[in-house]
Amino acid sequence: MRWSARQRAMLQAMGLRMWDAPPSSGPGADPDGGEPAAAAASPVLQAKAAAPGLARDERSERRPDSPLPERARGEVGPLLPEATDAGTLDWPALRAAVSSCRACALCESRTQTVFGTGNPDADWMIVGEAPGMHEDRLGEPFVGKAGQLLDVMLHAIGLTREPGPAARQVFIANTLKCRPPGNRNPLPDELARCEPFLVRQIELVRPRVILALGRFAVQALLRSNEPIGRLRGHLHRYHGVPLVVTYHPAYLLRNPLDKARAWDDLRFALEVWRRCDTECEHRPRQAEAIPASE
Numbered sequence: 001m002r003w004s005a006r007q008r009a010m011l012q013a014m015g016l017r018m019w020d021a022p023p024s025s026g027p028g029a030d031p032d033g034g035e036p037a038a039a040a041a042s043p044v045l046q047a048k049a050a051a052p053g054l055a056r057d058e059r060s061e062r063r064p065d066s067p068l069p070e071r072a073r074g075e076v077g078p079l080l081p082e083a084t085d086a087g088t089l090d091w092p093a094l095r096a097a098v099s100s101c102r103a104c105a106l107c108e109s110r111t112q113t114v115f116g117t118g119n120p121d122a123d124w125m126i127v128g129e130a131p132g133m134h135e136d137r138l139g140e141p142f143v144g145k146a147g148q149l150l151d152v153m154l155h156a157i158g159l160t161r162e163p164g165p166a167a168r169q170v171f172i173a174n175t176l177k178c179r180p181p182g183n184r185n186p187l188p189d190e191l192a193r194c195e196p197f198l199v200r201q202i203e204l205v206r207p208r209v210i211l212a213l214g215r216f217a218v219q220a221l222l223r224s225n226e227p228i229g230r231l232r233g234h235l236h237r238y239h240g241v242p243l244v245v246t247y248h249p250a251y252l253l254r255n256p257l258d259k260a261r262a263w264d265d266l267r268f269a270l271e272v273w274r275r276c277d278t279e280c281e282h283r284p285r286q287a288e289a290i291p292a293s294e
């Protein structure tokens with residue numbers, strides 16, 4: 001497995017180092033030329049400071065090369081009940097509805113709403129929790145330290161929020177569009193009132209894969225109280241759209257030992273994306289989006 005200088009830099013920036021065999025050439029060797037960078041990767045990766053006495057197998061619930069629990073097939077139906085207003089909105093109307101929303105008390109304390117950013121035709125949808133102080137000021141999701149780590153994580157598998165082909169691009173949104181004061185946890189009522197906006201965003205983007213970051217996004221989307229540790233490593237679906245769970249980058253900044261697991265999750269998501277490439281009925285691939293190496 002060959003790792004390009006760019007890829008190594010990305011993984012290092014994520015806080016991971018590699019003990020792989022000396023670089024060799026072969027399929028998938030050039031992450032810049034073909035599919036997202038780490039597609040066929042099988043390096044031994046560990047967090048910089050491995051937990052003492054904890055064997056890798058004990059730290060990982062799923063080997064990254066194990067078969068997917070089930071196949072990713074798109075079965076997208078309407079995501080919103082017909083009675084829900086947001087379910088009929090196009091992008092401009094949805095954006096306007098979010099920015100004028102007064103459905104919960106967060107509208108009183110916000111500087112502005114944070115709608116989301118990225119390619120509305122992206123293959124990938126990244127769902128975070130809620131805007132923080134920087135996002136509230138700038139009106140963009142993930143622009144603080146957690147956002148910097150998120151960018152590095154995305155780059156490590158060849159994705160970007162910058163302009164590019166849909167296969168490499170993401171649309172990033174949060175479960176809440178307004179900042180909870182003092183960055184407190186979202187309240188159930190806030191999540192419920194904001195959810196139709198996210199649902200409509202997912203419906204409009206029709207991503208091939210949703211990557212859900214952290215407890216609040218994951219539990220809200222999956223209607224589950226299970227901890228991330230139990231939900232990650234399995235293929236879920238959100239109204240037919242394949243959904244992969246991983247840790248929130250803010251959590252990873254506080255718990256760098258779990259970066260190795262997050263890396264496993266990213267590779268798993270990439271595998272799901274590749275399968276969806278041939279099997280997604282809800283989103284047939286457009287010819288121009290197929291990476292050259294496929």
Ligand code: URA
Binds near residue numbers: 132141
């Ligand atoms: N954390 C999130 O979940 N979302 C943001 O936009 C920023 C930080």
